[in-house]
Amino acid sequence: MKQTLRDLAEKLGCHLLGDGSINVSGVSSLQSATSESLVFVEDAKHLDAALRSSAAAVIAKDFTGAAAKSILISAQPRLAFARAARLLRDPDRNREIHRSAIVPASAEIGKNVAIGPRAILGEHVRIGDETTIGPGAVIGEDAIIGSHCRLDANVTIYPGTTLGDRVIVQAGAVLGSEGFGYVRDAQTGRYEQFPQVGRLVIEDDVEIGANATIDRGALDETRIRRGTKIDNLVHVGHNVQIGQDVVIAAQTGLSGSATIGDNVIIGGQVGIADHVRIEEGAILGAQSGIPTKKVIRGKGVVFWGTPARPIREYLRELAFLSRSARKRD
Numbered sequence: 001m002k003q004t005l006r007d008l009a010e011k012l013g014c015h016l017l018g019d020g021s022i023n024v025s026g027v028s029s030l031q032s033a034t035s036e037s038l039v040f041v042e043d044a045k046h047l048d049a050a051l052r053s054s055a056a057a058v059i060a061k062d063f064t065g066a067a068a069k070s071i072l073i074s075a076q077p078r079l080a081f082a083r084a085a086r087l088l089r090d091p092d093r094n095r096e097i098h099r100s101a102i103v104p105a106s107a108e109i110g111k112n113v114a115i116g117p118r119a120i121l122g123e124h125v126r127i128g129d130e131t132t133i134g135p136g137a138v139i140g141e142d143a144i145i146g147s148h149c150r151l152d153a154n155v156t157i158y159p160g161t162t163l164g165d166r167v168i169v170q171a172g173a174v175l176g177s178e179g180f181g182y183v184r185d186a187q188t189g190r191y192e193q194f195p196q197v198g199r200l201v202i203e204d205d206v207e208i209g210a211n212a213t214i215d216r217g218a219l220d221e222t223r224i225r226r227g228t229k230i231d232n233l234v235h236v237g238h239n240v241q242i243g244q245d246v247v248i249a250a251q252t253g254l255s256g257s258a259t260i261g262d263n264v265i266i267g268g269q270v271g272i273a274d275h276v277r278i279e280e281g282a283i284l285g286a287q288s289g290i291p292t293k294k295v296i297r298g299k300g301v302v303f304w305g306t307p308a309r310p311i312r313e314y315l316r317e318l319a320f321l322s323r324s325a326r327k328r329d
Contacts, residue, residue: 001025001090002036005057009072011087012080014059018070024056027085038072038088040081059084092132101133110147122159134171143176146204158216164204170232172211176200179215179222179238179256194218196238203227209234209250218256231268243280263299271306284308 006020028037030046033055040059041050050058050069057070059077074080097103097115108126115121116135125139128147133139137151140159145151149167157163158176169175181194198217202224208214209232216222218238224230225243231250236242240254243262248254252266255274260266264278267286272278276290281299289306290296296303302311 001088003088005070005072008038008084008087012072012074012083014072014074014080015062016070016072017067018057020070022056022070024088026088027081028055030055038081038084040077042077098135116153128165140176152210158200161200161202161216163202164206164226166205167202168207170208170210170212173208174213175202175208176216177213179218181218181238181256198222198238200224206230212236215240215256225262237274249286285311 002023002025004020005016005022005024008024009016009020023036024038025036028039030039030049030053033039033053035054035056037055038057038059039050039053039055041047042061044063047060051067057072059072059074059080061075061077062073072080092114095112095114098117100117101115101119103109103115103121104123106123107121110127110129110131112130113127115133118135119133119137121139122141122143124142126144128145128149130147131145131149133151134153134155136154139145139157142160143157144162146163146165146167148165149163151169152171154172155169156174161176178196181196182191183194184191196216196218198220200214200216200222203226205227206224208230211232212230212234214222214236215238220239222236222238222240227244228242228246230248233251234248235253237254237256239257242260243264245262246260246264248266249268251268252270254272257275258272259277261278261280263281265283267284267288269287270284271289273290273292275293277295279297282296283302285302285304288304288308290308294307296308298310303309304311305314
């Protein structure tokens with residue numbers, strides 16, 4: 001989707017240096033740039049390479065002087081580049097409901113909705129405007145999907161689940177499934193399921209990776225708040241509350257009733273036990289472990305290890321163990 005640099009600069013809030021009539025059609029790396037590509041640099045030492053590349057223009061910070069190539073000046077080049085990529089993406093023109101999709105008469109379908117082959121919608125489902133439902137997706141009865149959402153192939157949405165606007169769910173994700181909650185009969189030793197009759201609410205601008213699973217609440221709700229980004233193969237248990245703008249990397253597991261504050265960053269393969277509370281802005285390093293009912297607090301503080309503790313403390317312990325081992329040897 002071609003646009004002029006002048007139009008892009010206006011939409012991105014960038015200051016344009018150079019010819020604004022140049023058309024660009026996409027973004028690329030420096031190595032694969034073409035005469036219609038847009039590239040970016042965040043470090044002045046890479047600017048010369050960008051200017052020598054085949055790219056039509058460069059997004060960069062204000063460390064430039066006179067240059068032979070057009071430059072879009074941004075305080076955050078990587079962010080501007082990401083936004084440019086969305087603006088230059090070709091629109092999806094295949095906006096139809098495929099003849100093999102199952103859409104009951106009770107479903108409320110918004111304007112310009114696309115529903116792929118073999119997708120199945122339950123009774124009383126509501127789908128907002130401009131939303132795309134991928135092939136083989138299954139949406140349970142009474143589910144609500146907002147506008148401008150994208151559900152990829154084979155996504156499963158359980159009954160009663162609510163998704164806000166601009167939610168992206170990648171292939172194979174399962175949302176609103178029953179939580180893992182059981183009660184043990186002390187006399188027989190057998191387990192019986194605790195009721196899993198709550199719901200799942202996912203707010204606006206959340207993105208969920210491929211094959212992630214998010215359970216509905218046991219009696220109340222599981223809620224993922226605005227702007228949170230969840231990677232592939234993440235599991236979120238029942239009753240979990242996740243704040244705004246949280247980032248969770250792959251293969252992390254959150255047990256039931258954990259609470260994650262706003263702007264928390266969680267690395268890959270982190271294990272979070274039940275009733276844990278991670279307060280606003282904390283950072284959990286990869287493969288950390290947080291035991292039951294633990295509270296992690298410290299905005300901007302990195303926690304690491306099992307049980308997780310501030311990284312400086314963790315590294316001091318490692319150094320002590322290393323010295324002790326050398327002394328024994």
